Structure formats: C-alpha cells, structure tokens
Amino acid sequence: MSSVSAQDGSIENQNPRITWKDCSVLLDINDGDRLVFARLSDGSTVKIGNKKCSLRPLIGCPFGSLFQVETGPKGAYLSRVVAISEDDKHEEKGDAPLKDEAKDNRNIVDSNCAQNLSGEDIDEMKRQGATGEQIIEALIANSSTFEKKTSFSQEKYKLRKQKKYAPKVLLRRPFARSICEAYFKKHPDRIGFLRVDVLSLLLSLANVSTSSDIVVLDMVGGILTGAVAERLGGTGSVCNTYFGATPCSMDIVRMFNFNDKICRSILRSPLSDICSAWSNNSEQPKNQKNALDSECKLDGGKVSPHTGVDTTHDSLHVPEVEMIQEEACSISIVNEESLESSADGVPGPVPISMDESDAFPTIKACKSIKFGKKATPETINLWKANGFSSLVIAAPELDPWSAVQELLPVLSYSAPFAIYHQYLQPLASCMHNLQVAKMAVGLQITEPWLREYQVLPSRTHPHMQMSSFGGYILSGIKVCSGESQNNTN
Template structure:
C-alpha cells in the first residue's frame, strides 16, 4: 500500500515543473532544447532571449510562456495564442497590402526585395523583450518587402506565420518523455545515434514486447538508453532490466537526462557485457568484503572507492544469477550487432509464452532472422512490422506534406517464445487417403511379425 501511495505522489510530482528537473523546451520555430531547471539559474534561448528558471517552476508541463523584460516570463494559453487571430491584441499588425490572384508577376530577386537591413533588425531587437518588439519587427520586415503585394493571400499568410515562428519570443515547457527525447534526436538529424528509430515504432515495440510492471526483461539497447527509458516508464518502478552491452560500460548517456535517481536506476537496470552473459559461471568476481576494522582504517577516498566497487560486484553477481537462472519475461533487441548470428543463441534464456522484439533499420536482416525462427520452431508467429507517419503542414484551405521531414522509422520482428515437446505427435483430422495408407502399413507390420514367429 505504501509503495502505491509513493508511486502516486511521484507521478503527480512529475506533472509539475520542479527544480532540478530536466525538461524540453519547444520554440515557435519547432526547434527543441533540453535544459535543467536549476534554482536561481538563467536559461538562454539565443536570439529568443533569456529568462529566469525560477519563473517557470510550479506550472504544469505543457504550459507556454512569453519572455518579457528583466528575464521574466508571462504564462500563455498556447505558444500560438493570439497570433492567428487578427482581432487579438497579441496578433501581428499587418499593414494594408493588396494581393495577387496568382504568382505570375512574382520575380525571385533574392535579398534584393527586402529593404530592411540586418543592422536595423538588430537595432529593433535591442529595444526590449516581449512579443510587442517581435510584432514591431515583423511589421517592419513586411513593409520593407517590395514584392509582398504580388504574393497570393495564401503566400502572404505563410510568410507572416514563418516570420512569427522566427521572431516570436515564446516557448512551451514539456516533460522530457521518451517520445519527446526521441523526436528531439530526430529533429537534430542524429539518426545514427538512435538507429533510425521513430516514435511510433518505439511505441509498437513496447506493446509487442508486453512491457509491464514487475517484469524481468533482457535488453540490448544501442540508442543511448532511449529504449531502456521507455521501458522504465511502463514498469513504474517494479521489475528489472538486464542490459547487455559490448563494451566495458553500457552506452546509456540519455538516461542521465531523465528524472530517475541513481538509486532507482541501480535497482532496476542491471548491466552485463556479452562475455559475462555467455559464460556467467566463469565470470563471477571472487571479491569478498573486507573486515569492518580494515574498512574503518581506510582513508576517505579509498573507502568510497571500496564501497563503489562492492556495489558494482553485488550488482554484477545479481545479474549473473539472473542469467544462470534464465526465464526472462521478454527480449528487446536494438543493436548494430547482427541479430541473425546472435539472437538465436540467447533465445533459450527467455521463458515460454514470452514475447521477443528485434529491431533493425533494414528489413532484409529481419527476413533472414525470421527464416531461422521458422526452421527452429522455438518462435511462434515471427512477423515483421513497420510504421510510417507523414507530417502535414496546413493553412486555411490548404494542406500538403512537410517536404523536409525525416522519413522512415525502421522495422522490428516480433514473436512468442515456445518450447516444443520432444516426441510430440500432431493431432487433428487426417485425410481418408492418409488413413488408408497408415492402415495398410499396420497390416504389413502384423504379417511380417506373424511370418517371423512362424
């Protein structure tokens, strides 16, 4: 009961922006930035200005703000509140311009069409903060655009929205969830670091792997810890993750930006390298604890190193015991190590009727693995899945896909571990032809037996 109460309190706290939280800021341009909310700290957003971290604490995640003068902020209903409404005080005052029915008279002259210089723009920016300065700057840029009246109404609307996204000093504070962290990496074009994984494929993998509280899962994650993070969010502090890795230490740098404490990660995440996993009995460290008087006589730094070492030894022994016992509740495999040669060797560590999920950027690799599973008969229904979500941009009356969005999200193979019974005979309705053949074979056996006895 107490555990449920503490978990409820923690979940409620995660809905409120607090000190020492890692959060992700979304700017009007769509760009994102990960920051830590430090007490009395100043957060810089580059050309959008800076603000004091204390002013956003206590608000709910998803709250939007506008940067004012003196590093202060003002809460808003949304990041675009009032910008699209022409009657709103927050909207950009657009000078009176005519428009064209089409773009036939529009000539691309590059920077020559804009009469406002970069020096004038910087001068207006220095006049203060807040959305009033941004609106003044956008109005100045539109007035200095000599071809603005030759654009169509739709082109003019798109131009204004583009400038609002560029100069509006607003931002939204969102929780650093696995999905937001993954999208941040994709937007920064760091696809290699996350193996090309997409948000929708990650969600499907968690569902097919049946990740739930209390489970004991075998995981290989080379996305920097995003897959492990997604699993931790679904496990709610109950269960363990045995994390396989190829190096001396697992590459889980993204977990450092989550709001999980070191004690929580130590309790749930059990790292183990491949050599220790394949030969658990031969890799158990034989390091016993020192007597209490010896530990007390150690210098402070040496005593701390000793405690850290004993903590790692204990964690490693627990992981090796899990491996020797086997019977994991599922396998989630996201690695550049070819699964065709490795995954079949570790399937025996998964308990029966448990799910396995193997991810790859390339479908051909998973096809080869599915052929092995079909012959091996230890994986039921090995299927390959993919999901592609296309983003669209809209203005009133117009809709078309975003041409610069990142495509693809990888593939994954999912199946259920089964344990075939040795010597089992298939049952079911046999065809009359097959039954007749079997009956003739039985008659021949009886005749041969009678002749031999005679």
C-alpha cells in the same frame, strides 16, 4: 475512437506536471527548429539567437508552458506567454484563406527590394527597446508586397519574422516520445536511426508491461532502456546487457526524469554473467514458473519477487553504499552552458548535444540518483528462476542471429521478443534460422511507415519531406520446440 490521457501522478511524484529545481526538461525553440535538453537550476541558461537567457523563470511552471524572449533592463529574459483564446482569433480572421482563393502570386516579382526597412533601422528599434512583435509589425508596414500576397503567404512571412525577432520556447516533458523524436530529428545516428513509431512498436511487440523482467540489448544510447523503464514505471526490472566487458552507453536515460524507484529498476549485467548463471543449472525456467505463481501480487507497489528489484526499497539486495560507481550512471545538476566546457576537454561521458551549439550536460557533480547498477548474482538468480519475460534488441552493428542465439535461452517460454535492425537481410536470416530450429512462432518482419500531414484550410496534404525509413523489426514468441507432455507438474 478518441483517447485522452491525463496523469494523476499517483506513482510517487514520477511525472509531475510542474517543473522543479533540478528537473530535466526539453526546450523546443521556434516550433522544433532547435531542441535543447536542459536541467533547470538557478544558474542554468540557454542561448537563443545571440542572447543568453536564464532558465530560472521556468522552475515551477507547468510543462507545456510557452515562453518568449524579451529584453529587459538586465538583458534578455524568458517571459511566459499567456495563451490567447482561439475564439477571438477565429472571429477576427474568419475563413480568410477561402476568400482569397482566386488570389495567387502570379504578379509578385521577387526583387529583394520589397522591404523598405533596413537592418540599421531594425537595430535602432531594438536599441529603443522595441519588442519582437513591434519589429514584426514595422516590417509588415514597410513591405511593399505584403498586401498583395495570399493570406497563406502572409502567414508564412509573419512566422519567418516571428522566429527571427520573437523566438518562442516551449517547455516540454522529456518522455520517451519527445526524447526519441528530438534525437531522430537532430542526431538520428546517436539512437541508431530508431524512429519513434518503431520504438513504440518494439515496446508493444515485446509486450513490455508492469512487473515484467525485460532483458534489453541497447546499443542505441540508452533510448531503448529508458523507454522500457518508463513503461515499467518502477515495477519489474530492466536488465541492460552487453557483449564483452564494457557496458554500452546509456547516457540518454539521464534525459528522463526518473524517480529513485525507476532508476533502481534499471540494472546492467554483462551477457557472460547471465549466460554462465543459466548454464550453471540446466533446468529450464518454465519448471519454476508455476511454483512462483502463488507469490505474485497484483499491486504495483508491492514486492515483485521474480526480479529481486524491490519497488518499496527495503529488500534491495545490494546496499546503496556498495553501488559500483564506475558502472552506475548518475543524474546530476549542470546547466546548459556546460557543453562548451565539455567540448574543451572536461572529463566525463560523451556529451550528448542536439545541435552545434546545444547540448545535454555532461556529468559533473552528483546529487546521485543512480541507475544502471550492476546486477548482483542474487538478482541474476531471481531472473533465472522465472526466465525473462521479454527481450528487446536494438544493436545496429550486431548480427541479430548471433545475439538471438545467446539471448533467447534466457527467456521464459511464451515470452515475446522484438529485434530492431536497419538491414533486412540479417533479420531475414535470423528469422529463417529461428523457423528452421522451431525456436519461435508468430515470427514476422515488419516495417512501420509514418507520415505526417499538414492540415490547414484549403492546404491539406502530407508533409513534403519525410523520413522514408525507420527500420525493420523481427518479432516472435519463444516456444518449447519439443512436446511438453511429460513436463506437467
């Protein structure tokens, strides 16, 4: 099996392949050593090493482009690297790694005096305008041990020097995958230690699919809400619910390049509103299910009647001017520098930084694309008419059974649910309670295990360091506990 995906961008500009002004990007510096979220503008910059580089050269470039820091008359700037065809490289190097199998490092004594080039020499080269590559070449030429090393060690040496003297910046699309990976690598606590394979399994097990109405309890910074919305692509709706009166943060949704349609599909509603709507009328959603069936349309661009969230914008229930500013988040233009100022007390939501010195910007001004509006009573009633099609919970600090007891009733029958948790025992208790109450079938607790490999000639092995834990998932399908013989319509 091999699969390839290519987007044709048929959904209105949702995931274009070329950056634009004000778009959100993920900068991968030196092969994952640093990961920085940024918004591209004429004024935004990124600090690499001790140099500040403008992000303007990145605007209009395809995602996937590689840049390198170069020094011009006006200081450091990012310059696009043209990919070298591997054909030439290959012929040149051949299977060198195999040839020197018999070579080993037994005679190399690490004395720290193998390098004849001093720090001053290098500084002098820089002053004279030497490129990173030239410095690396000089370092190799002046190393007394380089030639004795195995080609593997030589590569390692070069890579180390490249990272220092010629850092590379890869322009990446901020998708659920890359955002989750970036957070898991740098700040796993901010996404509740949710690993990307676990997130992907949550979405599968909850059957997140087009035109669904998905209720999420997202206490993992918004990564879950964003990932669900990305999958829905603006069809259906995501209801981000929360206990109490204060919504959970979903700052991470800002990292996605969501268009208007997707932003509008992300709604918030306190659990109390939802529960009270359901309890006002004790009728089960299943009773309306068939009635609504005839209204359903396949076409993704049409009205999705069971949600009230219109994908073509004209039947929106709340006029845009009525959006409650406090509860709606907005995507705004700021540049990478804003971290420092926000750390100094600029008001706004918690800044999300990926590194001591890197941050995704805080909100300052708004060219507003809003997401996370509060759901209106009308929307809630439309949700209620059908019941939610799936439930996803990622609330590391919450007892799963408490949440499930409140949230399972708002699901339609046969709707799948998936609950992420870091601890096994609370999920086990929850599963046991669901079994005893016969509220669900297909219950299982799973734990994915992810391993990455280094695949190199003669040096293939799993990575030596790995994440040994990504979390547990309890999943199941809600059923009618009684026989439904009498319910035929």
